[in-house]
Amino acid sequence: MPDYEVILTSDRTMMSNHHGKEFLGFLATGPAINMPEKVWMWLAAPKLRVDEFGRPKEAPYGLRKVEAKLIDEGFKAAIIDPDYIHKYLNSMKVLMVGHHDFFAYGPPSIGWWVITGKEPVNRLSLMRFMRSEVVRKAKERGVRIIVGGPGAWQWLWELDFWRECGVDLVIEGEVERVIGGVVRKALDGEELPDYIYVGPSDTPSIDEIPVIKGGSVNGLVEIMRGCPRGCKFCSVTLRPLRFIPLDKICEEVKVNLRAGVRSVILHSEDVLLYGADGIRPKPDPLIKLHSVVRGLVKDGNIAWSHVSLSALKYAEENYKLVSNIVNNYIRVGKQTFIGVEVGIETGSPRLAKIIMPAKAAPYPVEAWPDVVEDAFRIMHENYIVPAATLILGLPGEEPDDVVKTAELLDRLKPYRSIIVPMFFVPLGALKHKDWFRKHNINKEHIEVMLRTFHHTVYWAEEIMEKFYLKEPYLAPIRLGLKLFIQYAKWRINKLKPEIEALIKA
Amino acid sequence: MLMSTSLDTHHVVVVLGDGGSTDKLVGLTNEFIIKRGVKRLFVHVISQDGRPKYFERFRNVLQSLIHCSLIIKYEGSTTNDFIRLVKSTHDLSKLVVVLVGEPPTELKDFLKGLGINYISV
Numbered sequence: 001m002p003d004y005e006v007i008l009t010s011d012r013t014m015m016s017n018h019h020g021k022e023f024l025g026f027l028a029t030g031p032a033i034n035m036p037e038k039v040w041m042w043l044a045a046p047k048l049r050v051d052e053f054g055r056p057k058e059a060p061y062g063l064r065k066v067e068a069k070l071i072d073e074g075f076k077a078a079i080i081d082p083d084y085i086h087k088y089l090n091s092m093k094v095l096m097v098g099h100h101d102f103f104a105y106g107p108p109s110i111g112w113w114v115i116t117g118k119e120p121v122n123r124l125s126l127m128r129f130m131r132s133e134v135v136r137k138a139k140e141r142g143v144r145i146i147v148g149g150p151g152a153w154q155w156l157w158e159l160d161f162w163r164e165c166g167v168d169l170v171i172e173g174e175v176e177r178v179i180g181g182v183v184r185k186a187l188d189g190e191e192l193p194d195y196i197y198v199g200p201s202d203t204p205s206i207d208e209i210p211v212i213k214g215g216s217v218n219g220l221v222e223i224m225r226g227c228p229r230g231c232k233f234c235s236v237t238l239r240p241l242r243f244i245p246l247d248k249i250c251e252e253v254k255v256n257l258r259a260g261v262r263s264v265i266l267h268s269e270d271v272l273l274y275g276a277d278g279i280r281p282k283p284d285p286l287i288k289l290h291s292v293v294r295g296l297v298k299d300g301n302i303a304w305s306h307v308s309l310s311a312l313k314y315a316e317e318n319y320k321l322v323s324n325i326v327n328n329y330i331r332v333g334k335q336t337f338i339g340v341e342v343g344i345e346t347g348s349p350r351l352a353k354i355i356m357p358a359k360a361a362p363y364p365v366e367a368w369p370d371v372v373e374d375a376f377r378i379m380h381e382n383y384i385v386p387a388a389t390l391i392l393g394l395p396g397e398e399p400d401d402v403v404k405t406a407e408l409l410d411r412l413k414p415y416r417s418i419i420v421p422m423f424f425v426p427l428g429a430l431k432h433k434d435w436f437r438k439h440n441i442n443k444e445h446i447e448v449m450l451r452t453f454h455h456t457v458y459w460a461e462e463i464m465e466k467f468y469l470k471e472p473y474l475a476p477i478r479l480g481l482k483l484f485i486q487y488a489k490w491r492i493n494k495l496k497p498e499i500e501a502l503i504k505a
Numbered sequence: 506m507l508m509s510t511s512l513d514t515h516h517v518v519v520v521l522g523d524g525g526s527t528d529k530l531v532g533l534t535n536e537f538i539i540k541r542g543v544k545r546l547f548v549h550v551i552s553q554d555g556r557p558k559y560f561e562r563f564r565n566v567l568q569s570l571i572h573c574s575l576i577i578k579y580e581g582s583t584t585n586d587f588i589r590l591v592k593s594t595h596d597l598s599k600l601v602v603v604l605v606g607e608p609p610t611e612l613k614d615f616l617k618g619l620g621i622n623y624i625s626v
């Protein structure tokens with residue numbers, strides 16, 4: 001049995017590959033609807049394969065990076081599945097828990113929470129884990145607890161729970177440059193600060209970013225960090241833009257292949273900006289990237305984590321780049337489509353100008369609805385299936401902005417896609433349980449939610465049958481989701497008179 | 506501690522007393538960061554609220570500071586904790602003390618005695 005001193009882990013909603021279908025992970029951001037939580041959890045976050053020591057074959061990418069950095073710096077560290085941590089109670093001195101949405105305060109979790117009035121399963125699962133006997137025993141033995149990841153800030157809003165769990169340090173940001181020093185102090189029993197935020201000046205250089213040592217969930221591999229679009233209040237955009245060199249990307253793909261993960265998710269805030277000239281995609285680096293990755297994964301699937309709609313339109317209209325990549329490097333062998341997350345956020349150029357002035361660039365922000373529609377058309381024609389987000393209730397939003405979003409949804413009807421509305425919920429709102437119903441929802445919001453519902457249900461069935469869940473081994477999941485969709489349709493129909501009355505009011 | 510040994514880490518002691526406006530503290534800290542080109546800020550907190558409860562009044566400050574690295578550490582709740590902290594500081598001329606709300610008189614006297622300027626919000 002290895003004697004790991006530093007154990008990295010998370011709760012089940014993070015430590016899962018979601019049946020190999022990243023999008024199913026979204027189910028964990030909502031509460032269990034019309035089925036027992038256990039069944040919901042099985043749909044959203046089944047257990048991972050582990051080795052004899054409880055080390056998962058796949059693990060969240062952020063945890064993998066930290067693990068790699070600590071191993072490179074000589075620590076006895078490993079990611080361990082939450083069900084196996086008890087095996088390390090004797091050797092463990094530091095327990096590190098990572099998450100991107102610890103308490104469901106991030107989108108879309110918080111939206112589902114206020115809409116349904118029920119706590120999302122990711123929150124319940126994390127809290128259950130932190131309160132588990134093994135974490136309590138670890139704390140009693142003097143293990144230092146460090147929590148971190150993109151959702152680390154949420155601990156600032158859960159101070160009683162922070163104290164209850166005996167968390168020693170909350171850390172946030174790109175931690176590669178500092179994490180070794182922190183863990184060294186924790187191991188040496190030195191005092192730790194309560195909170196560290198790693199800002200832009202301490203972001204790691206390319207050389208300081210390590211290559212992961214074990215498989216990442218669904219083969220996620222980072223291709224760049226940072227984002228040039230400069231949206232207000234976004235910390236990502238303050239950090240320098242760094243393109244991960246191809247050889248490092250390949251090394252990580254190979255690590256995944258060795259771990260038995262044959263798919264790849266190319267991860268970036270905007271995949272099409274890999275090697276780009278500012279916000280204009282460039283053909284060479286992108287073609288090279290896809291050709292090299294395809295050469296490695298052969299019959300595995302390639303997915304993109306996020307692309308911006310403006311980069312996609314620009315790449316296709318100027319270089320036929322999207323169709324080139326999809327036809328020559330993605331839809332080859334068994335792969336028939338590619339999934340990706342995109343952000344519409346609003347259909348109103350006025351609001352877009354305020355919240356995301358550079359989102360449409362290099363096109364003028366006034367043309368945002370056209371950019372969205374053109375990009376959706378290009379994706380439809382090229383078998384790219386987007387999961388798109390809309391944000392309702394943004395500060396400064398006026399009813400007419402929401403009407404514009406509804407109009408844009410009508411224009412998007414012919415294009416195969418999933419569209420998910422999210423509510424901008426100010427923190428603290430959850431104290432007022434009726435915040436959503438009484439104060440912030442208006443008839444325009446209901447109209448948009450209904451249109452997204454009908455759009456998504458219409459396309460979801462086709463996407464499940466023909467693209468996303470067509471493999472025979474996924475039949476039970478397909479069935480579960482179909483039942484869920486039928487239930488949701490029935491429920492909406494039942495509520496129709498009430499909804500219509502609300503809209504007319 | 507961690508990045509605190511580097512020369513360009515600025516240290517601020519924040520004493521959270523009764524009342525006072527943490528909103529003003531946000532403005533003040535942002536101004537301080539921009540004026541001095543601060544890249545790393547180490548905030549030492551003295552508060553009777555205890556750890557980690559003191560964040561309740563402090564979190565809005567943190568969430569507005571995304572331009573520099575931050576280290577936040579609870580240093581205790583009493584005037585003695587404050588005195589111990591100040592005495593352990595090597596270069597008092599660089600120390601910035603912010604008093605939020607009404608601090609105990611002996612604390613103000615102590616600062617005056619050492620010739621340390623403080624900011625009240």
Ligand code: SF4
Nearest residue numbers: 227229230231234237
């Ligand atoms: S597009 Fe996204 S990642 Fe880029 S600056 Fe805007 S919010 Fe940040």
